[in-house]
Amino acid sequence: MKIEQNIERLKYLLTLFKMSVEELLPLINEGLAKPITKEQILSPNIELGHLKRIDKIFKKGIHYYLDPKVPDVSKDASIFFRKAKFDVNLSLGARIIVNHFEEFKISLSAIAALSDIKFDRILPVFTLNSNPKEVAAEVRKLISPEAKIKDKDFLTELIKKLAEKNIFVFEFVETWNKKEKANIDGFFLQPNVIVLKRQQTSFKREIFTLAHELGHFLLNEEEIDRIDYQDFANDKLSKIEYWCNEFAFYFLGGEFVKIIETIDHSTAHNDYNIDLIRSISESTHLSRIAIFTKLLLLNKISRANYDHVKAGFEEDFRIKNDELKKKRELDKQNGIISGGSTPLPIKSPLLVSTIQTAFYEGVINEYEFCKKLNIKPDKIDRFLYESSN
DNA sequence: GATTCACATCCCTGTCGGCA
């Protein structure tokens, strides 16, 4: 069956994702004996099956391509139109994720406007001239996340505190079998949206990314990031990235920074201060490697020793993972069935309250309510009649 | 600790369309 498409919309998507038709074709032709041609997809009358294959890439829904309206290539529409270059070379999966949250942000701001909700900026804007350490101390006073023992609880707490400052924090989860992986850890979209990739095996890493993106928010500079501790000491790092890393470290480190700054030089003789750093890591939610990276920047450990310690952590991590895998396999052989599910993203209280208000104001219906919060209709009561915690 | 749940991909099956 053939249907009439608005070819401008497909062309728009290609521009948005910085993709040529020649790059798209192999993606949609996967597994097809008779490949779809360029002429076929660029014709105003397109085979429905072909369109479905195209949409498997872009995930817009078939109606998107049929809309006669020409999409708007303005700076408001996408960060890809606002900023040409990013610190990371973005994978297709990453572009799709960024685009998804950008659209979510736009629809959310429309819903908020219709419901008379305003997200005024509460935290000030800083510049690169301000000292990240001082800014961190100042912001800590304003946000002061409660000390929690578990990393995940701390992350939830921090997201809650940021919600109180009108900052949206969203998480996205990537399952093990996801085809197009996003090669990013997080990003900040103006004016008030931070998005994080769920790091199920390392919440400390995710917490650091959140603090880093908070740095971008404070500078009001948009960026899409892949956080690599090794790069911190890299002089190719941009000033903004450096500032945000410094901010994140001091923001999370708090009073423990003093200990880190006055620590003895870490060598094999004092076992690289490993026990002390572990205890600091546990209280601050900074990962051990993040602290060691700071020591490297402070010249409190040599590059060779740093690499040695880092390799040790990576090895530990690998061994631990292998053991877990083995245990699971053994369980399987013994007929012990282990259950599980993909992790659930943490819901920002700001999102919940916004959607609740919109629902009460009649701006959205029950279906949209569930869709925006990604809940099933039978769980609607939990988010409507109870307080949002 | 047991149960429930989310979701990308795999895999099977019925259907449809091209061709002789």
Next chain:
DNA sequence: TGCCGACAGGGATGTGAATC
């Protein structure tokens, strides 16, 4: 009209975190 292969759709599978 009947045969054959390609395809779409949807259920099954794999995975393990969240929740009770």
